[in-house]
Amino acid sequence: MTTVNTAAVQEDSVVRPIHNPQATVNPCTLCAPLGAALATTGIQGAISLLHGAQGCATYIRRYLISHFREPVDVASSSFGESQTVFGGEDNLSRALDNIEQQYHPDIVTVATTCVAETVGEDVPMLLKRYNSRRNKALPVVYAATPSYKDGHVEGFHSMVHGIVQSLATNTGAPRRAVNVLPPLISPADLRHLREIVQGFGVKATLVPDYSDTLDGVILDEYRAMPEGGTPLDDISSMPQSLTTIDLTMTGKAPRASDVLARRGAQIHLLGLPVGIRATDAFVEHLTQMTGVARPQWLAQERGRLLDGYADGHKYVFGKRVGLYGDPEWVASLATFLFEIGARPVVCATGARNRALTKALEQLPPGSVDEVLDDTDFVRFEVACRRTNPELLIGNSKGYGIARNLGIPLLRLGFPIHDRIGAGRIQVLGYRGSTWLFDSIVNLLLERKQNASDVGYSYL
Ligand code: SF4
Structure with a gap:
């Protein structure tokens, strides 16, 4: 992330900034793979792998840990000079092998850092080749997250889109459940959204749901894969839910809710339920879709x-x-x-x-x-x-x-x-x-x- 401190002058100990359109000074956003890694923490049994330089994963872990005060593991394919020149296929394969041996994940998410995007890594092709060499394919979801194009908000939504696109494929019987696609909110707010939905007697499927993984109870022993997150089976059944509430009015395409709409789900776009009117809208939609009165x-x-x-x-x-x-x-x-x-x-x-x-x-x-x-x-x-x-x-x-x-x-x-x-x-x-x-x-x-x-x- 570029931070150029050229536009501020000190005067009487007060920083008086000068508008400098040529440079970004203290950016008001964070890097895109950070959002992707954060979204991954809300999926049960998932681990995040960043394809690129190791420093990106270190910075992202530091930011997540410092905010949530919980351990967060983010793997890296650890690019060096030769990968930047000749490509990082071997490193990506080795990283996936190591992750599988150390974490035994149900799914791995792969997001790209700036260097992998800059040198033009064809990650979908590399992942396809990796799985073609194995007896049993490793479930992997991929999101392109070039930080010079977008920030953490878009990285978060890109990974949620990738997860829904890859996993929400079940077209079985209808289920008495409500899907919620939240933007980046706190674990406490995720828990409360689930509490409200469940108050209408239906199951809540939040994607992602890091309410436990990033706000867990104190443990005697460190667990590399914390308990919690949205179960993969629930994600698979999302198209059969009563409704999907997409809480990101300001989201950009491609949206996860668009994927679900194409697969037959009913979508309702709402702002975050803050205040009387916005919460009323959320609650009224639940009443309408479940046929249950407000508790x-x-x-x-x-x-x-x-x-x-x-x-x-x-x-x-x-x-x-x-x-x-x-x-x-x-x-x-x-x-x-x-x-x-x-x-x-x-x-x-x-x-x-x-x-x-x-x-x-x-x-x-x-x-x-x-x-x-x-x-x-x-x-x-x-x-x-x-x-x-x-x-x-x-x-x-x-x-x-x-x-x-x-x-x-x-x-x-x-x-x-x-x-x-x-x-x-x-x-x-x-x-x-x-x-x-x-x-x-x-x-x-x-x-x-x-x-x-x-x-x-x-x-
Ligand atoms: S992905 Fe890009 S913006 Fe993010 S830490 Fe790495 S180099 Fe910096």
């Missing part, structure tokens, strides 16, 4: 969220907020902020994705001052200085900007490297939205309290 505990959680809005709306009304991160998060949080009366004055993503702009056009004119896509943190800080947010919401990479601006940061999304508990942050559903609303209100109150000469204790 009482969900009705109570909805009531509590509304009660929270009534208690706290005067503290958030008209407040100016800066958002950055994955496009789906930014779009969903902007809609949530509008619902609670706050203003998402600047919305930024590093993804090269015009869909964020389109999604934000659904809000009333004037709700958002600036939308930035394919952006970096320097441009985002410049936009913040123009739009004067009172709060930032995003991953921990924006901490420096919040500090420079003297405003609080609510850490959400990926990565969060300077706090613990990222895997347990829950903002989806009525329950998660209540936590989110309280957190926003309390950060704004704390800022007001800290700036007060009086130091009052009733706010």
Whole structure:
């Protein structure tokens, strides 16, 4: 990932960025195979292999471990100079052999790093040749993930697409299950989505589901393959489910849900269930598809969220907020902020994705001052200085900007490297939205309290 620190000047210990269109300075996105490796952790018995240089796997493991605070194994075919010149077929074959011997996986996912893409490795052909030399084929799913083209969001969805394309092939009897295709969300949010779906008396098939693999219980012994993940049989039966809820409005083609649609599944595209309206839409669709009424505990959680809005709306009304991160998060949080009366004055993503702009056009004119896509943190800080947010919401990479601006940061999304508990942050559903609303209100109150000469204790 290119990081060129040429566009910032120090002045009175405050970094004042200068817009430099020639360079990306502190990118607002991460590398594509990272997303593919993360998606792999949500499939039962799967292990991730990156075809390319070893440093890429090391960096990706470090990022995932530092965010989730769980061990994550990512294998590499370990390119050196000769593989870069002559190709990496032998290394890929050796890596697959080693993985099979050491991990005994049910499936291996292969994603490409920049060097393999740059030298033009024909990975599907190499995998075909590898399996043709064996008595029994090793199940492998492949996704092309060139980081100079896309970031971690696209890498994540490319791998989910590859998994669904390869494995969701069963055309048997209908099953009383609901498929959910989430974007990159926390393990706690994955668990809560499953809880909501199961509340309607049906099975939930989430792809991927790393709610246990990346937020497991403490163990006496290290396990190379953590328990959890979506079972391969469940993925196989996805076309027979009652419905498939694709929670990525800002996704780019090819989509996993398009594959399922071609195989006869019914698809429903929704935004992330953050806030009353978005969660209502999720819940109403489940009611419609299952024929089961909303469970009482969900009705109570909805009531509590509304009660929270009534208690706290005067503290958030008209407040100016800066958002950055994955496009789906930014779009969903902007809609949530509008619902609670706050203003998402600047919305930024590093993804090269015009869909964020389109999604934000659904809000009333004037709700958002600036939308930035394919952006970096320097441009985002410049936009913040123009739009004067009172709060930032995003991953921990924006901490420096919040500090420079003297405003609080609510850490959400990926990565969060300077706090613990990222895997347990829950903002989806009525329950998660209540936590989110309280957190926003309390950060704004704390800022007001800290700036007060009086130091009052009733706010
Ligand atoms: S895949 Fe590309 S962007 Fe990612 S770590 Fe490797 S070289 Fe860097």
